[in-house]
Structures are given as structure tokens and as C-alpha cells.
Amino acid sequence: MTSQHDLASTFAVPSLAILGGGPGGYEAAMVAASLGASVTVIERAGLGGSAVLTDVVPSKTLIATADTMTRMVDASDLGVKFDVDGTDCQPLMRADLKQVNERVLELAREQSADIRAALERLGVKIIIGNGRMLDNRTIEVDRGETSEIVKADAILLAVGAHPRELATAQPDGERILNWAQIYNLQELPKELIVVGSGVTGAEFASAYNGLGSKVTLISSRDQVLPGEDTDAAQVLEDVFERRGMTVLSRSRAESVERTDDGVVVTLSDGRTVTGTHCLVCVGSIPNTTDIGLEAAGVALTPSGHIKVDGVSRTSMHNVYAAGDCTGIFALASVAAMQGRIAVAHLLGDGVNPLKLTQVSSNIFTSPEIASVGVSEADVASGRYQGDVVKLSLNTNARAKMRNLKDGFVKIIAHKGSGTVIGGVVVGAGASELIFPIALAISQKLHVDDVANTFTVYPSLTGSISEAARRLHVHQ
The missing domain is CATH 3.50.50.60 (FAD/NAD(P)-binding domain)
Structure with a gap:
């Protein structure tokens, strides 16, 4: 050879x-x-x-900082206390955006x-x-x-x-920004308006929400992340709402204009949204x-x-x-x-x-959303014949220990053969957890192959094994 x-x-x-x-x-x-x-x-x-x-490495580095702050917000649920001068007052966290960038x-x-x-x-x-x-x-x-x-x-x-830029929303690099310019900011935007709820828009909205900005996300579709798994998008919208973000669904931005101390976004129905900064994420x-x-x-x-x-x-x-x-x-x-x-x-x-059915992708929001292979929408449309099992992470022992409240594992198996053909993971570290499902798809493994492979207890991967076990067909 x-x-x-x-x-x-x-x-x-x-x-x-x-x-x-x-x-x-x-x-x-x-x-x-x-x-x-x-x-x-x-x-x-x-x-x-x-x-x-200007894209993947910078944005995911920024997101890593935001994730740290997000985890600290919930640290008190784990019994972690932050004392100030001997008191039980929890100090306010803040992001030094100049240092971050x-x-x-x-x-x-x-x-x-x-x-x-x-x-x-x-x-x-x-x-x-x-x-x-x-x-x-x-x-x-x-x-x-x-x-x-x-x-x-x-x-x-x-x-x-x-x-991609809008003729009515030209970036100036100071108040109106595209995703390549946003790292020039020296101070955290007080009120950030994000136009576009695709992957880039959702990631930056999630990150700046975690860093402490008041974020408004303008989405022209019924859900954030159009085209992604509907269950995953719903989890993310629920988290956004719980963390104080405003999501304007079925709202299309017509123009973005700079004012004396901020920006004003005019929507197609005549409504206006004001903020200190606007990030335009409308594709490439x-x-x-x-x-x-x-x-x-x-x-x-x-x-x-x-x-x-x-x-x-x-x-x-x-x-x-x-x-x-x-x-x-x-x-x-x-x-x-x-x-x-x-x-x-x-x-x-x-x-x-x-x-393309073997390509894993991840959306680095908090929580992360990872997917690979055939989607549940593909099954529902009849393009593929499959069985779907969705297992919430709130039943996972390791997730409980880490205070991870949002997320799930979804596995799709070919109807009849039981071969793994698709999967979705929503949760902390989903970008890592999707790999065993991707491996199963690329190697045409049966759900029993996944179910019968030892996992560590307790671990988040245990939910992948359990979801596969629930797809077992009695021979």
C-alpha cells in the first residue's frame, strides 16, 4: 500500500x-x-x-468571558458566597470591555x-x-x-x-457596528440592539447579555435561530427572557440611525427601538x-x-x-x-x-446548541424515516450537581435499522458533547452500540447513552 x-x-x-x-x-x-x-x-x-x-476566534474568546460571568451569577445556588469587607454582600461584577477586547x-x-x-x-x-x-x-x-x-x-x-450591510444601516464603527468592528469598543454598551437572530446575532446577543448589557434582539422570523431545531430555539428564547433580554419576533429592521447619544432602529411597522449601540448581523x-x-x-x-x-x-x-x-x-x-x-x-x-449529513455545528450561545446529521424537521417532512428521543438534562445527576438547568439531548435513529442518523445537544459544553453522536453517524453505528458503550457516572454523556437506550427495539 x-x-x-x-x-x-x-x-x-x-x-x-x-x-x-x-x-x-x-x-x-x-x-x-x-x-x-x-x-x-x-x-x-x-x-x-x-x-x-475578526470572526470565530475573537467571538468565541469574547463568549468565554461572558460564560464565566454567567456562571458566577448562579454561583450562590451552589453555596458560593462573595464577601466584601467581611460582610455577606455579593459584589457587583462588571466586564472591563477594553481589557476583554x-x-x-x-x-x-x-x-x-x-x-x-x-x-x-x-x-x-x-x-x-x-x-x-x-x-x-x-x-x-x-x-x-x-x-x-x-x-x-x-x-x-x-x-x-x-x-452584509443594509443601505439604511451603514456601520460607522462607533455606534452602528458589524461583527468585524465590535471589538473596537472600549466600554460595555449600556443598551445594545442586535439586528438579526441567526447564529451570529444570537451569539453576540447572548454574550453581551452575559457581560451586562441590556440587550434587545430583533428577529424577522417567528423564532430565534430560524432553520435550527425548534426545541433548541425555544430553550434559548426562554433563557433569554429569564435573563432579561427583550426579543422582538416577527419584526424587521428598516433602518438604523445615529442620534446624539445612541441609535434609533425603525421597524417595518413604524415602531422604533432606541439604544446606545446597534450591532447589525444580517448575513454575509x-x-x-x-x-x-x-x-x-x-x-x-x-x-x-x-x-x-x-x-x-x-x-x-x-x-x-x-x-x-x-x-x-x-x-x-x-x-x-x-x-x-x-x-x-x-x-x-x-x-x-x-x-453534509456528517457535519457537526455549534452555536456558542449560553446554553450552547450543537447539532449533526438529520434533523427532526427532516423526519417530520418525510425526507427521512426516523424515530426521535429527547431527554431533558434536568434529570441528569451531573447537570444537577453543576446547577445546569437548561438543555436536552436528542437522538434520531433510522426507523427499522436503528442506525444513528442525527442528534441535537443543548447545554453547557454541547460543542464537546456532540462528538460521540457525530462519530456514531459517520461510522453508521446502531443505537445499541451507543447505549452499550460505558460512560462515566456521573457525566453529561450519560444522557446520550440513556437516549440511545430508549431507542432500542426489542429483537
């Missing part, structure tokens, strides 16, 4: 130019370089792309530097500048005062996306304009995303694409997988096409 190491010496390994240094780009670069390819990465901002510099951005810079160092150790050439394709084998890089031509046998496009736009796609013969979808097949190949045989610019799933893990698949296909290594 030929090993990966032997692959480079057995075949002529093509050179690869990667436009974009985010997860799709840098993961592909690492794999290609390890297989002996000559790799050049062209990145305009810094290694890691927006995922590391300095830490957020410093961690992002450190992560970016670590990625760059790892690529350089593998011999990857890195060029900082704006790249534009001249044809399907040539990229011109604008480096400011100079330019450079990069030629390669194949090109991977990992150009990402940027925040792929960075596919003015990068020479037409000259290279790369086709786009009507939404402006790059068309790709299951192995990340575009309409040009030697041009691949990965990440948010493809419009598949806006997840760093998917971008990285797309990049790795592209390299495997290019270099003739063993390749498995992207399987």
Missing part, C-alpha cells in the same frame, strides 16, 4: 497557489506541502483569515502567528497582498508599491466572505467580485458564490474552492475539510467527497 510519504516521490506533484489564508486555505496548504507540493499562499490581511482575525484581539494575533509559523516550517511561501486571477493558472498579487506574478498548476480559492457576502473569476472561467451561483462539486472542484478542472465563498456551510470546519478534499483530489490521494 502506498503511503502519503511515498505519494510525492511516486507521482509528479503539481504546484498549488492558494488565494486566501483562512481555514480552507491554510489547511489545504499544510496537507499539500506535507505531500511534497510546491505551495504559495496569498493572503491580504493575515494568516487565519476572518475566521481567526484587548485579550480577544491579542489571542487572534497569536493564533494567526502560530498558523504562519506552521506553514513556514513546511516550506510554504506566503505573500501578503491582494490577489487577482489573470487566468486559471496565474495570479497577480498587488503588494502596494510592487506586484508579483504567481504561476501554478492548480489554484485553490479560499477567499471567504464579509459582513462572498468575496468573489473583482478577483478575476470571469477571466479564469470560474462559474458563480446566482448568489455570487463559487460553484463547486463534491470534491471542491469549480467549473475549471484545475481550479478548486473552499469555505464561505462556496456557500456550502459557513463553518470553519467545513472550509478546512473542503480544502483538504481539494488537495487530496488534486494530488491523487484517497478522497471522500464532502458529506
